[in-house]
Amino acid sequence: MDHVFTIIGGGIAGLTTAIALKRIGIDAVVVEATPEFRPVGAGLSLAANAMQAFRELGIADAVIAAGRKIDALTILDQKGNVINRTNTEQVNAKYGISNFSIHRAALHDVLYSLLPPGSITRGKRSCDIEEVGDGYCVFFEDGSSILTNHLIVAEGIHSPIRNKILPASKLRYAGYTCWRGIVKNEKQITTVSETWGTGGRFGIVPLANEQIYWFATKNVKEPGSKLKEFKRSDLAYNFRDYHEPVVDLINATPQEHIIWNDIFDLEPISNYAFGNLVLIGDAAHATTPNLGQGACMAIEDAVVLANCLKKHSNVPDAFRSFQEKRLKRTHEIVKGSWRLGKMAQIENAFLSKARNLLFRMIPQSVYEKQIDDLFNVNFE
Numbered sequence: 446m447d448h449v450f451t452i453i454g455g456g457i458a459g460l461t462t463a464i465a466l467k468r469i470g471i472d473a474v475v476v477e478a479t480p481e482f483r484p485v486g487a488g489l490s491l492a493a494n495a496m497q498a499f500r501e502l503g504i505a506d507a508v509i510a511a512g513r514k515i516d517a518l519t520i521l522d523q524k525g526n527v528i529n530r531t532n533t534e535q536v537n538a539k540y541g542i543s544n545f546s547i548h549r550a551a552l553h554d555v556l557y558s559l560l561p562p563g564s565i566t567r568g569k570r571s572c573d574i575e576e577v578g579d580g581y582c583v584f585f586e587d588g589s590s591i592l593t594n595h596l597i598v599a600e601g602i603h604s605p606i607r608n609k610i611l612p613a614s615k616l617r618y619a620g621y622t623c624w625r626g627i628v629k630n631e632k633q634i635t636t637v638s639e640t641w642g643t644g645g646r647f648g649i650v651p652l653a654n655e656q657i658y659w660f661a662t663k664n665v666k667e668p669g670s671k672l673k674e675f676k677r678s679d680l681a682y683n684f685r686d687y688h689e690p691v692v693d694l695i696n697a698t699p700q701e702h703i704i705w706n707d708i709f710d711l712e713p714i715s716n717y718a719f720g721n722l723v724l725i726g727d728a729a730h731a732t733t734p735n736l737g738q739g740a741c742m743a744i745e746d747a748v749v750l751a752n753c754l755k756k757h758s759n760v761p762d763a764f765r766s767f768q769e770k771r772l773k774r775t776h777e778i779v780k781g782s783w784r785l786g787k788m789a790q791i792e793n794a795f796l797s798k799a800r801n802l803l804f805r806m807i808p809q810s811v812y813e814k815q816i817d818d819l820f821n822v823n824f825e
C-alpha cells in the first residue's frame with residue numbers, strides 16, 4: 446500500500462480531519478483536486494458547536510484570532526423592522542465559547558498552517574475506486590492512482606466516490622439560488638442580520654478586518670436557470686425595496702467578485718461507514734445553508750472520527766462507531782435546515798406577512814432551545 450490513511454478532499458472537512466488525526470498520531474495524506482489554493486470570496490459563520498470542536502483540537506485560539514465574534518442574530522422584514530432578535534450570549538456562556546464569523550480563505554489559511562508541509566498532494570481529482578484486498582485503489586482523472594488501507598472521503602457534495610458506492614444517493618435542489626459577496630465595512634455595521642422579504646432573503650455578516658460578507662437568495666423553479674446571467678445591477682434592482690444598506694452592499698461589490706450558485710443538499714443517506722471507507726463532511730451530509738451548519742458539522746465530524754479511531758484499534762469498528770454517533774444529529778440538522786429554508790423563502794406577500802407575524806409570536810425560549818440543540822454536541 447502507498448498510504449495507511451488517505452483523505453480525499455482538502456476542504457474544511459479534510460483539513461480539520463488531518464489535524465485531528467495528527468493529534469492522535471495518525472499521519473494521513475490529503476489528496477486535493479485543485480492544483481492551487483484558490484480562496485472562495487465568501488464568509489462563513491462558525492457556531493459554538495464548531496468552536497467547541499476547534500477547542501477540542503487545541504486550535505480555537507488560532508481560529509478566533511482570524512474571526513469576529515457574533516453575539517446575536519437578527520431577522521428583519523424588508524423594511525428593516527425586527528421579526529426576531531436572538532441573543533446567543535447566554536447559550537454561549539453554557540458552552541464557554543462564542544460564535545464567530547470568518548472569511549473562508551482565513552479559515553483555510555489557519556487549517557493549512559497547522560499541517561506539516563508535504564501532507565497535501567494537489568491537482569488530483571478522484572474519479573473512481575476499486576477494492577483491493579482490505580483496502581482501496583483510488584483512481585484520479587490524470588490517470589494516476591494510489592493504494593490505501595483506509596479511505597476518508599471528504600470531497601464535498603458532488604463526491605464521485607460516494608456516487609460510486611451509493612449510486613442511489615440523490616442531490617435535492619432546494620428551490621432557490623444564491624449570490625455571495627465580500628465588501629469593505631464602510632458603515633461600521635456590527636449586527637448580523639437576515640432579511641426575509643418578497644424579493645428573497647438578504648444576509649449581512651460583519652467579518653474581521655473591516656469586511657462585510659453578504660448573501661442573497663431568491664426562489665427560482667429550475668436550477669441553472671436564467672438567473673445565472675443576473676448582473677449586479679439586476680440583483681440591486683431585485684432588492685430595491687429593501688432597507689439600507691442592502692442595495693449599497695450589492696453596488697459596492699465588483700461584479701467579478703459576486704459568487705453565484707444554486708442551493709442543493711444531499712437527501713439523507715443511511716450509511717457513512719463502509720468497512721475501511723468513511724464519508725465525512727458534505728460528502729456524507731451536505732445541507733442547505735439556512736442554519737449555517739454545513740461546515741460546523743464537517744468540523745464536528747473531524748473530532749468525533751479521531752475520538753472513534755482512538756477508542757477502536759480496528760478501523761472498520763471505528764468508522765462504524767463514527768456512523769452511529771453522527772447519523773441522527775446530521776440528519777436532524779439537514780432536515781431542520783431544509784424546513785427553515787422553506788419558511789424563510791416565502792415570497793408571496795400575504796404568506797410572508799403571516800409568517801413574520803408567527804415568528805414574532807414565537808417565545809424567545811423556543812429560539813434559544815433550538816440554538817442550544819445545535820450547540821450541544823457530544824464528541825465522544
Ligand SMILES: Cc1cc2nc3c(=O)[nH]c(=O)nc-3n(C[C@H](O)[C@H](O)[C@H](O)COP(=O)(O)OP(=O)(O)OC[C@H]3O[C@@H](n4cnc5c(N)ncnc54)[C@H](O)[C@@H]3O)c2cc1C
Pocket residue numbers: 453454455456457458459476477478479488489490491569570571572599600601602603604605623625660725726727728731732734737738739740741742743
Ligand atoms: C451559500 C452557502 C453558504 C454557506 N454558509 C455556511 C455557514 O455560514 N456556516 C457553515 O457552517 N456552513 C456553511 N455552508 C456550508 C459549507 O460551505 C460546507 O458544508 C463545507 O464547505 C463542507 O466542507 P467539506 O470539506 O465537506 O466540503 P467542501 O468545502 O466542498 O470541500 C471539498 C474539497 O474536496 C475537493 N474535491 C472535490 N472533488 C474532489 C475529487 N473528486 N477529488 C479530490 N478532491 C476533490 C474540493 O476541491 C474541496 O477542496 C454554506 C454553503 C453554501 C453553499
